[in-house]
Amino acid sequence: MKSYEVNFDGLVGPTHNYGGLSYGNVASQSNSQQSSNPKEAALQGLAKMKALMEMGFQQGVLAPQERPDVAALRRLGFSGTDAQVIERAAKEAMPLLVASCSASSMWVANAATVSPSADTADGRVHFTAANLNCKYHRSIEHPTTSRVLGAMFANQQNFAHHAALPAVAQFGDEGAANHTRFCREYGEAGVEFFVFGRSAFDNRFPAPQKYPARQTLEASQAVARLHGLRDEGVVYAQQNPNVIDQGVFHNDVIAVGNGEVLFYHEDAFLDTESMLAELQSKLAKVGGNFQSVCVPRSAVTVDDAVRSYLFNSQLLSRPDGSMLLIVPQECQANERVWAYLQSLTSSGGLIREVKVFDLKQSMQNGGGPACLRLRVALNETELAAVNPGVIMTPPLYGSLTAWVEKHYRDRLSETDLADPQLLLECRTALDELTQILKLGAVYPFQIN
Template sequence: MMAHEANFDGLVGPTHNYSGLSAGNIASLTNNHQVSNPKRAALQGLNKMQALANLGLIQGVIAPQMRPDIKMLRRLGFSGSDRRVLQQAAQHAPKLLTSCYSASSMWAANAATVSPSADTQDQRVHFTPANLASHFHRSIEQQTTSRILAAMFNDDNHFYHHQPLPTSEQLGDEGAANHTRFCVQHQDQGIEMFVFGRYGFDHNQPSPTRYPARQTYEASAAIARLHQLDPRHVIMVQQNPLVIDQGVFHNDVIAVGNQQTLLCHQHAFLNQANVYLQLQQKMAGNLTIIEVPNNRVSVNDAIGSYLFNSQLVTLPNGDVSLILPQQCRENSHVWQYIQQLLQAQQGINRVDLFDLNQSMQNGGGPACLRLRVVLTPQEHKAMNPAVLLTDSLFRRLQQWIHLHYRDRLVEDDLVDPALLLASQTALDELTRILKLGSVYDFQRV
């Protein structure tokens, strides 16, 4: 039975701002306190979705979180009217306020880890929402993410939704940003590669010293068990601590893979030669590994351009494209390497460039914005069709963004209760457009 990979991109939320909340994410820290443009950010992401749909790919939409998270601010001791809660938080705990306003759910690669039915024992698609335990502003996403995914993939005969792993230092899980699946055809049983940054319990193992390693071995192993994966078709790989300390906070900042191709930096993994050997053995030699030498593209170049935070997609005509941010063209080392990569014909034969500057300035490129889900025709038919991008939905979402989003936002605006009300109004309408039901707390009172 044929299967296809679908991409589900996170819609940028109405409160997209630059608050520098993400330790280890160089772009996020560098652009702290800059003026953001939520409307432009949302339109840039939506335009990428439409372009991929026009290329013949299955493209869907993931709704953003409701921000600010007033319920969390109340849980943290602020009380009174919503206006009073915002004022108190701004006065006494401004970082808590900016955290509860974060639009970071736009990076849907962190929403969950997904295993297709071809890989799981019960032959259902398995979803485990990420607990995102390493940062407070992301750890508060998991409950709403679970509701949204359940409303999108809403047939228990085809989809299995797990709870997020317990939120703890030892079980930090950052979702699909640290997970890659290899296969010959999408419907074949694949090899699922889980990349972790450190061991949660064994502190004698190598780990970064400057920036946090967000994904633990224990979290990755738990997800593999929960998803009923055959251990013979799983590989556990440790990320190189040295590149984490240079700002490679997720594996998808230093490597990208799909089907029979892995594109990665020379310094992506610990014991990299052994990683290659294991992958080739499990793939029976049906894997093309493209290692980018450090003397051609440095780690700093990779982080600055987000070369590896690309989408590697197979188009209906068989072409394999790298979906890249325009920053790759602006970096001479990276662009020269890309041109030579295309000439080499090693399995990648085209690139498509996109302006995602609003997302990039907060540390997220094309790969961060999407969650990959492999679906059979029956599973495709069984999911909520309202979240799949069509020309009609594209136009409707364009209108929705122009109606509800601001074109300028700074941190001083976060105390404005009108922004909260505007966000509630926008997302209440969005749930009707996408037929999600009451996924937000303010809808469930």
């Protein structure tokens, strides 16, 4: 039976804005308060989805969240009609209104952690929504995320869904941005690789001094237990706290893996050699041949990696066994990064081709190609059980492009977030989107 890695890309929401909400994310903070272009952002994301579909890769879509999140503002004491809630929040606590309007759910690498059926004890694909409790504006996402994933992967014979972990610092969980999987074939048993920034209960692990480490070891271990993973099929690794302090807030900013290959920066991890040896040993036990591509700091600095998002790329397997790297335009603009990529692809190694995409709107807010997609390994039976409305096709691309053109603004500033009309525009757009994607009622305004 054939198996596939399906990339479900986040559709950028109508309130895409540069709120500068993510401390530790250099791009997010440096572009704070600039005007954004939600329409351009959504169309850039859709163009990437279309291109991958046309290259022969399985591609899906993950819907955005309802924003502004009026219910979240009500929980914080704002009352009255929806318009009054927004107006009062804008007057009394603008930072809370900005947080409630965040479109960060577009970065669905943080939506959940996914384990394929070949790895799990019950033979189902398992999803655990990430609690994202390190940042308030993202901590409010997981209830809707769970409903959307449930509508996409509804067949209980094939799919199992878990609620987010307890929303406390000890179980900080950032989803697939700190998780990848190595395997010979997507439908075969593999090794799941969990990267953490700190331990909540064991002070033997060093912690960063400047920026927070968002993923805990304990959260990663809990997800592995929930998914029924075998000890011999899991490797835990600690992110280098020094690179976290340089703006590497998730592992997918400094490393990316796919198939049997890990592409990583020399300074990405602690105890790198023992980690690589464990990955090689465990993957060999299930018939795999682990390989790694290390980018030396002499060629690309950590600062280069953060500014270009070289590692926040998509590493894709082609039919001939070689790898394709999908990178943002910022890699081409960085002289050292581009020189490295040219030498990499001309060397006859594992990564043979680089394709560049314009994702400027997302990049300015701190998310590149890898942030925009959630990877789900599925066999043919499981793929057939996925809600067909969310699988990208040429007609769906056309429908979504027309939908964006109809509903999205082409300029949004912080002051625009206080306009109650924006909420109505968002709800009208999302109500239509759930019909296009055949999701049913997944948003609070549709349920309450």
